[in-house]
Amino acid sequence: MKKVALIGASGYVGSAILNELLSREYQVEAMVKHPEKIKTDNPNLIVKKIDVSDKKSLEEALKGFEYVISAYNPGWANTRIYEDTLANYPKILDAAKKAGVKRLLIVGGAGTLFVKPGVRLIDAGILPDAWMPGVKSLGEFYLNTLLNESDIDWVFFSPAGNLGDMGAKGPGKRTGIYRLGKDDMIFDKEGNSFISVEDYAKAMVDELAEPAHHKERFTIGY
Secondary structure (H helix, E strand, O other): OOEEEEEOOOOHHHHHHHHHHHHOOOEEEEEEOOHHHOOOOOOOEEEEEOOOOOHHHHHHHHOOOOEEEEOOOOOOOOOOHHHHHHHHHHHHHHHHHHOOOOEEEEEOOOOOOEEEOOEEHHHOOOOOHHHHHHHHHHHHHHHHOHHHOOOOEEEEEEOOOEEHHHOOOOOOOOOOOOEEEOOEOOOOOOOOOEEOHHHHHHHHHHHHHOOOOOOEEEEEEO
8 A cells, every 4th residue: 555645635636635545545644734624534544734834844744755745735815825835845845855755746737838839828818817926836836946856756737727616617526537638738629628626636646556757747638
C-alpha cells in the first residue's frame, strides 16, 4: 500500500483528492492549516496541522514520504492570494526536495494553457478580474520556477477551464471518461472546457498510481 502526503487536503480540490485516495486504500497524511475542517474518519488517514509558510516544519513533516500531492491554495477570497502563492509554493517545492521526496504532484491552474496557437488563457481577456491574482501567480510559479526545476520528479496537472462547480455546468459527476492533453486546453464538441472535480481527482490519483508524466504539465477535459 502506498503512503502519500496530501498538502491542502481540506480545500475544494484537496478534499476530492483525499476522498479518491482513501477510496483506493492509500495511507494518507493530510497536511492542513486548519485540521478541524477535515471531518473524514478513516483508519488510513492521519491529519497533521501544518502551515506551508513554515518551510522548516514542512520539510520535517515530509521526511519519509516518497510521494506528495499538493493542492495548496491560499484561498480565492484571500486578498493576498497573489503574494502568498508566489511566497509559499517555492517553499513547498524546496521542502519536498530537502525532505528527499521522490515525486511531487501539483494541482495546477488552467491559466497558462493555450486556448489557440500562441495565446494562453490568461492573456485571452476572458477571465474575470477577481480571478486574475490567483490565476496569474500560479501561472508564474509554473512558468518561472517549475519549468526550470530538474532535481525532483514533478508534474503540474492543469484542470479544464471550468472545474466542477466553478463552471456554468454545475459540479458535474464522476464519469471516468475524459481526455488528457499537455499544453492546449481541451474543449468538448460544444466548445466548452469542463471537468468535474471528481474526475480530476481520479486522474490525479491515476497519475500517482501509474506515472505517465515527468517534469511536465498535463491537462484534462471532456
